[in-house]
Amino acid sequence: MTHPWKSNGDKRTIVFEYKPSGTILKYLNDMRDLINKAIINAYSMAKSNNNELPSPIVLRKSLKNYYDNNIIYAKHHINPACRNAIAILRSYKKNNNGKLKIIKAKRLAMRIDSELIRIDNNKLRITIRPNEYEYIDIVDKNRKYNEYSKYKISEVLLTDNKVCITFIIGSLNKPLINNNIIGFDLNFKTIDYTIIKDNEIVETNTIDTSDIAKTQRDYARKRTKIQGHIKNPEKRNRKLKESRHRQRNIIRDKLQKLTTKIVNDNSDKTFVFEDLTNIKKEGRKNKNNRNNKNNNEDSKASNKNNKSKRFRTDINTWPYRLFQRFIDYKSKNKTLYVNPEGTFSECPVCGEKLKHPIWKISECSNCGVTFNRDRLSSLSISVRGLHLCGTPFTVSGSSSWYSMRNNYLYHPDHVIIENFNDCKKYVHNNA
Numbered sequence: 001m002t003h004p005w006k007s008n009g010d011k012r013t014i015v016f017e018y019k020p021s022g023t024i025l026k027y028l029n030d031m032r033d034l035i036n037k038a039i040i041n042a043y044s045m046a047k048s049n050n051n052e053l054p055s056p057i058v059l060r061k062s063l064k065n066y067y068d069n070n071i072i073y074a075k076h077h078i079n080p081a082c083r084n085a086i087a088i089l090r091s092y093k094k095n096n097n098g099k100l101k102i103i104k105a106k107r108l109a110m111r112i113d114s115e116l117i118r119i120d121n122n123k124l125r126i127t128i129r130p131n132e133y134e135y136i137d138i139v140d141k142n143r144k145y146n147e148y149s150k151y152k153i154s155e156v157l158l159t160d161n162k163v164c165i166t167f168i169i170g171s172l173n174k175p176l177i178n179n180n181i182i183g184f185d186l187n188f189k190t191i192d193y194t195i196i197k198d199n200e201i202v203e204t205n206t207i208d209t210s211d212i213a214k215t216q217r218d219y220a221r222k223r224t225k226i227q228g229h230i231k232n233p234e235k236r237n238r239k240l241k242e243s244r245h246r247q248r249n250i251i252r253d254k255l256q257k258l259t260t261k262i263v264n265d266n267s268d269k270t271f272v273f274e275d276l277t278n279i280k281k282e283g284r285k286n287k288n289n290r291n292n293k294n295n296n297e298d299s300k301a302s303n304k305n306n307k308s309k310r311f312r313t314d315i316n317t318w319p320y321r322l323f324q325r326f327i328d329y330k331s332k333n334k335t336l337y338v339n340p341e342g343t344f345s346e347c348p349v350c351g352e353k354l355k356h357p358i359w360k361i362s363e364c365s366n367c368g369v370t371f372n373r374d375r376l377s378s379l380s381i382s383v384r385g386l387h388l389c390g391t392p393f394t395v396s397g398s399s400s401w402y403s404m405r406n407n408y409l410y411h412p413d414h415v416i417i418e419n420f421n422d423c424k425k426y427v428h429n430n431a
Contacts, residue, residue: 007294009361010168010169010328010329011154011166011167011168011169012148012166012167012169013146013164013165013166013167014136014142014144014145014164014165014167015028015142015162015164015264016050016139016141016142016162016163017139017161017162017163017165018137018139018161018162018163019161020160021134022159023128023134024126024134024136024158025083025108025160027042027073027110027128027134027368028108028109028110028128028158028159028160029108030071030073030218031073031077031081031110032105032106032107032108032109032110034067034071034078034081035081035084035085035105036104036105036371037063037066038059038063038081038082038084038085039085039088039089039102039103039105040102040105040204041059041062041063041085042054042085042086042089043089043100043101045058045062046089046100047100051093051098051100053086053090053093053100054086055086056079056082056083056085056086057082059082059085059086060078060079060082063078063082064078064090073128073129074116074127074128074129074347076113076115076116076127077110077116079113079268080110080111080112080113080155081110083111084105084110084111085105085218088103088105089103089228096199099210107159108159108160109157109158109159109160110157110158110159111155111156111157111158112126112155112156112157112158113155114152114153114154114155115127117153117155117156118153119138119149119153120135122137122138122140123135123136123137123138124136124137124138124163124165126156126158127215128254136163137295138165146168148167148169149167151167151168151169152168153165153166153167154166154167154168155210156167173187174331174333174334174335175331175332175333175334176268176270176333176334176389177268177270177334178270178386178389178390178391179197179198179199179391180195180196180197180198180268180270181196181197181269181270181272181290181382181385182194182195182196182266182269182270182271182380182382183196183272183273183378183380183382183383183384183385184271184272184378184381185343185374185377185378185381186273186274186276186318186320186324187209187374188209188213188318189208189209189210189213190206190207190208190209190210190374191206191207191209191323192204192205192206192207192372192374192375192377192378193206193207193378194270194375194378194379194381194382195206195266195382196382196383196393199386199391199393199394199396199397199400200285200397200400201379201400201401201403201404203404204375204379204404204407204408205326206374206375207258208264208364209258211254211320212251212254212255212318212319214320215247215251215254216247216249216317217248218252219243219244220245220317222243223240223243226239226240226243227240233304245302251319251322252322255319255322255323255326256326258323259323259326259327262327263327263330263331267331267332268333270333270334270335270336270385270389271327271328271331271335271336272335272336272337272338272381272384272385272388273324273327273335273336273337273338273381274337274338274339274340274343274380274381275337275338275339275340276320276321276324276340285296286353310327312424331406336388336389338381338384338385338388339384342380343377343380343381344356344362344373344374344376344377344380346380347362347364347366347367347369347371348431350364350366350367352364352365352367352412353355354371354376356373360372360373361373361410362376362410369409370409370410371408371409371410372408372409372410373410375407375408376408379408389417
């Protein structure tokens, strides 16, 4: 298991079941009450500040006097309680169009910071109060436990029946290969990449991921049928949960096999990706802009927007971040993330701004060249990766572009087309 937040290294988690003692059950109940108190404080602070939630640090300061006078546990326990409270409210706000309300925490679950835990003789020691500890026997059936336990503990998630111990393994000091770059452009049905070595474009190619796209759409249709045909709520929810579970397992299996092959074939390269952190927010923003624009447009434009709606849905369901994470932790070299803005907007031949009359096509009106939009993006991503490495794509090195130029041109079904007008006719005739 990996986590999306950043740390000084990759994270791995082992999970096992246990029977809590009376002391741990009381601790979990008291911490749940503290989280609910923190949620009320954070909600009040947000309402007085234009619905902006405070940071966990600000929330902790507001709770300090209450904690000191009413809570009998070690001082460090207030930190994860405040983080949990803010995380709960942020999640509700994100899923309810910016609205906020007081959410009551019901589960007995608490994240415990690394300062309060350690492993001692195959037992997990938890500091409840200063010089007062609780011990939990570690079930080391996980085949990776002996390897992971050599590293520092990041945190422990403790519930009333499970323990999740997260270790920080490796480090961010992976080597940076600054003369051998592979840049990826992630799309819904393809992954395009460009390899640049010693300032020469070595290869550009496309990986077909339409099987992943098909799986996503097939299971989406299955859930639609389940929602329409099964009237019993309990059975419907169970079937929907099973469908999501199967889809997730199939997608993860395909991505595991794909990323393992990619890393094994490119073990001597630095991987470069676009930083797609806010892609879903941008999608929602574009959706709102299009909806406002469509109020004054005809039905033909509305139909066109329906296509873009499907495209946004496809992009938002494609597990691009999972693909990046798998590559990141499997690669022995450092992974770079570049700004995605404008990766397909500049012509590499003359530097003019490109137009996109058809989605797959990037056309330069100055030199008349028609490019494959996705492959051209992978070239830009690789070049930006070189700049981050401190080895920019030099003028002499850019001459290699001409030897690879044909691979970046738009060739539908491998048909070579000389200009955009011929390309447009071909697309129209074969639509």
